[in-house]
Amino acid sequence: MSGVIGVLGGAGTVGRVVVDRLSRAGHAVRVGGRDLDRARAVAGASEAFAVDLGEPDALTAFSSGCSVVVNCAGPSYRVLDVVARAALRADAGYVDAAGDAVALDALTADAPPELQALPAVFSAGLMPGLSGLLPRLLAGAGPIGRLDIYVGGSVEISRLSAVDTLMTRGPRFGHALAVWRDGAVVGHSLTPLRSVSLPGFQGRVHAWPFLSTEAVSLAAALGVAELRNYTVYATQNLPDVLAEAWAADGPVEEHVDAVVDAARRDVAECGRHYAVLAHARPPAGSGGTSRRVLLRTTDSYELSGVVAASAAVDLLAGRVPPGAHHAAEVLDPHRTAAVLAADPLVTMLELPEVTPR
Numbered sequence: 001m002s003g004v005i006g007v008l009g010g011a012g013t014v015g016r017v018v019v020d021r022l023s024r025a026g027h028a029v030r031v032g033g034r035d036l037d038r039a040r041a042v043a044g045a046s047e048a049f050a051v052d053l054g055e056p057d058a059l060t061a062f063s064s065g066c067s068v069v070v071n072c073a074g075p076s077y078r079v080l081d082v083v084a085r086a087a088l089r090a091d092a093g094y095v096d097a098a099g100d101a102v103a104l105d106a107l108t109a110d111a112p113p114e115l116q117a118l119p120a121v122f123s124a125g126l127m128p129g130l131s132g133l134l135p136r137l138l139a140g141a142g143p144i145g146r147l148d149i150y151v152g153g154s155v156e157i158s159r160l161s162a163v164d165t166l167m168t169r170g171p172r173f174g175h176a177l178a179v180w181r182d183g184a185v186v187g188h189s190l191t192p193l194r195s196v197s198l199p200g201f202q203g204r205v206h207a208w209p210f211l212s213t214e215a216v217s218l219a220a221a222l223g224v225a226e227l228r229n230y231t232v233y234a235t236q237n238l239p240d241v242l243a244e245a246w247a248a249d250g251p252v253e254e255h256v257d258a259v260v261d262a263a264r265r266d267v268a269e270c271g272r273h274y275a276v277l278a279h280a281r282p283p284a285g286s287g288g289t290s291r292r293v294l295l296r297t298t299d300s301y302e303l304s305g306v307v308a309a310s311a312a313v314d315l316l317a318g319r320v321p322p323g324a325h326h327a328a329e330v331l332d333p334h335r336t337a338a339v340l341a342a343d344p345l346v347t348m349l350e351l352p353e354v355t356p357r
């Protein structure tokens with residue numbers, strides 16, 4: 001594969017970074033969005049298209065001639081597989097900065113024939129994405145008995161991402177307070193960690209147990225006996241707003257302002273910081289050692305753009321096989337870690353000493 005990479009939503013928080021990293025690497029980048037002037041103004045864009053993903057003809061025109069389409073438009077949990085299908089129909093590979101299992105399942109439930117020859121990669125962001133990929137670096141240094149993962153911090157949230165945040169609930173996304181133990185999801189096992197200090201996280205934080213579908217796949221893939229997965233918040237602002245929204249159970253749009261405002265208050269109170277920490281303990285009595293991977297960034301949304309751009313480059317280079325995949329399950333964690341280590345958005349990357357695959 002070679003040629004143009006299309007970035008739908010390339011003028012957004014995630015998309016701008018995708019366009020920047022791809023154009024700096026010498027790729028021709030087509031930017032799409034509803035507002036043509038905004039698309040044209042994106043630094044690094046070699047061409048711009050006015051396209052609303054709700055209009056099939058415009059989406060087809062945008063995808064035609066692209067080798068890969070990267071989707072950074074949303075809300076992802078409403079868009080599902082719409083952009084992926086248009087990309088594949090136009091003979092382009094596909095990368096989604098979000099999507100999660102709900103989008104991948106929508107595509108594979110009625111898989112288009114092109115998927116036999118082309119790759120489609122979902123969840124190529126930070127969470128989901130790096131949250132399931134980086135812990136795989138811990139597997140090279142021997143078996144893991146227990147794996148604890150903490151992801152979160154304090155960053156602004158766009159209105160569009162707020163919709164996705166509000167929609168991240170229900171069994172297709174994961175189980176609150178659950179743990180993975182001996183091959184099964186065990187509900188009501190963990191309690192929130194309030195006002196704790198965690199390595200790599202700034203100040204005291206609150207860590208909420210949420211066993212995501214990504215974490216379950218990771219636990220099964222690594223064969224760990226126990227996995228605890230936490231979403232980390234800098235303050236109570238976001239947990240309070242999300243709890244209120246989910247209790248109200250009305251249209252998510254009613255709560256978007258409150259989510260955006262809660263994230264803004266976090267940044268005003270605590271600054272902008274975000275971390276991924278995965279801590280592996282060896283199986284009891286195995287004589288192995290504990291190890292960890294730790295990443296810090298100033299902005300999880302922008303860093304998602306780095307991950308999506310890196311995935312697009314992997315597709316172009318033929319490093320991703322045909323079919324639908326989650327980024328965490330198909331990208332090489334060592335290669336992605338090398339990209340992250342060189343990126344200015346990563347303020348710290350501590351890797352375990354392991355032998356690359």
Ligand SMILES: NC(=O)c1ccc[n+]([C@@H]2O[C@H](COP(=O)([O-])OP(=O)(O)OC[C@H]3O[C@@H](n4cnc5c(N)ncnc54)[C@H](OP(=O)(O)O)[C@@H]3O)[C@@H](O)[C@H]2O)c1
Pocket residue numbers: 008009010011012013014015032033034035036038039051052053054072073074075076077097098123124125126127128129157158159160161164165300301304
């Ligand atoms: N996996 C992760 O960790 C992760 C992290 C961050 C974000 N995300 C996901 O990435 C997506 C983008 O988030 P963001 O914060 O970058 O949003 P954003 O700043 O609002 O940007 C969204 C972009 O999409 C375009 N867009 C919106 N609706 C569109 C439509 N109907 N047709 C075509 N283009 C459209 C917008 O441009 P116009 O207004 O001009 O159309 C804009 O450029 C969200 O789905 C979010 O959930 C995932």
